[in-house]
Amino acid sequence: MTEKIEDFRSGYVAVIGRPNVGKSTLINALVGEKVSITSKKPQTTRDRIMGVLTTEDAQYIFVDTPGFQTKHSSELLDRMNKSVKSSLSDVDAVVMVIESTGWRPEDEEVLKLLPHDAKNVILAINKTDEVKESEVILPLIQESMKKFAFADVVPVSAEKNHQLDVLLQVIRKFLPEGDKLFEDDIYTDKSPRFLAAEIIREKAFRLLGDELPYGVAVMIDKWEENDQGARIFATLIVNRESHKGIVIGEKGSKLREISRLAREDISAMLGKKVYLEVWVRVRKGWGDDAAVLKSLGYE
Ligand SMILES: Nc1nc2c(ncn2[C@@H]2O[C@H](COP(=O)(O)OP(=O)(O)OP(=O)(O)O)[C@@H](O)[C@H]2O)c(=O)[nH]1
Ligand SMILES: [Mg+2]
Known part of the structure; x- marks a missing residue:
């Protein structure tokens, strides 16, 4: 031993x-x-x-x-x-x-x-x-x-x-001898909140046309959770007014699809039912705005 x-x-x-x-x-x-x-x-x-x-x-x-x-x-x-x-x-x-x-x-x-x-x-x-x-x-x-x-x-x-x-x-071979630095059941340093925002961004990346995803960021506005389930409210931030319509899609179809796929993954991650509401907001040039980047958690 x-x-x-x-x-x-x-x-x-x-x-x-x-x-x-x-x-x-x-x-x-x-x-x-x-x-x-x-x-x-x-x-x-x-x-x-x-x-x-x-x-x-x-x-x-x-x-x-x-x-x-x-x-x-x-x-x-x-x-x-x-x-x-x-x-x-x-x-x-x-x-x-x-x-x-x-x-x-x-x-x-x-x-x-x-x-x-x-x-x-x-x-x-x-x-x-x-x-x-x-x-x-x-x-x-x-x-x-x-x-x-x-x-x-x-x-x-x-x-x-x-x-x-x-x-x-x-x-x-390159790891030094030593004890575990994390408990056995820990598999990431990120919070469920961060991972949920990333999952929503992933669906936007996958479902939107080529240029658009780079102008997209996600913010979690509200997170309510108990043993039975979670209620999550998030905002998809885009760079331009014209992008808002594209993200929402015809009669809201694109945004609904992004939300549905994200909800499935977040629900699997948390192991419980999830209610997810995603809104879209325009914040011009957020990718060059230090304050916005900071509020989104970018280092
Ligand atoms: N065929 C094949 N595709 C792969 C493999 N590994 C990754 N991919 C695909 O390559 C693409 C990019 O994968 P990512 O893991 O997002 O790549 P990344 O290096 O993290 O990319 P960035 O985060 O943008 O730097 C995805 O479409 C993956 O499915 C592989 O072993 N075989
Ligand atoms: Mg990557």
Whole structure:
């Protein structure tokens, strides 16, 4: 028994990469719970979000980060990039994620954030289900090793749960010996309130056309909860008057769909019935307004 405790490891693992490579999907798959929202659109994640996995012999505290990007600029995007950089300090290991289709210039930008002599960076080549693994992966591993002295390279598919056990074993080597930092049943550092707002934002991201989601933020106005159920009132904030109509949709159909899907997920998360009311409000240029960003909880 004593031996087992000595063997236990725990520590922090930052997951970084350009937008859309599957960082949040990977963390959700590793943790086995939905801690971070995902979508096929880039720049889905806006905050640093912790996802905790506790196993027999280790506790992994994953830090999901916004996709690092250098193309556009706004107060929000600058903050997102800053949070990527700061998440790199004080972690025991870093998992950098790229796609199986190969290196892109945006991936190289991410690489530049890492100290040259870092010895704790693991490369995860994600979405192996999308390529012919046998032909593509080996040359890609070789190419990757030339770009940076990765401690290890692991091809994975976050969506198909492929090779995630291998990735965990590789990461474990970098965790220091030590006790659990979180209780067994804790799987995120975020409150149900934050997660509910994120779930609503995820549905907006998934249901709205290409440009619109980036101008959307969600605020929880009221949260009433007892053993039987929860009553939640939220506001979807958009940048422009013209966006309001799009979010609401014909006879309110779009907003109803966003609310319905969000209610289902929030109800599953809380394990109880949920009444959800979502309103839409215009707040021009909220993405560049420091006060609004602060009130929305962006660091
Ligand atoms: N085929 C396939 N798709 C994947 C896999 N992992 C993630 N995806 C998809 O890739 C898209 C982006 O996933 P996210 O997890 O939101 O990516 P992200 O890196 O967190 O993106 P940002 O938060 O915007 O930086 C989603 O449509 C996922 O379903 C995978 O292993 N295989
Ligand atoms: Mg993400």
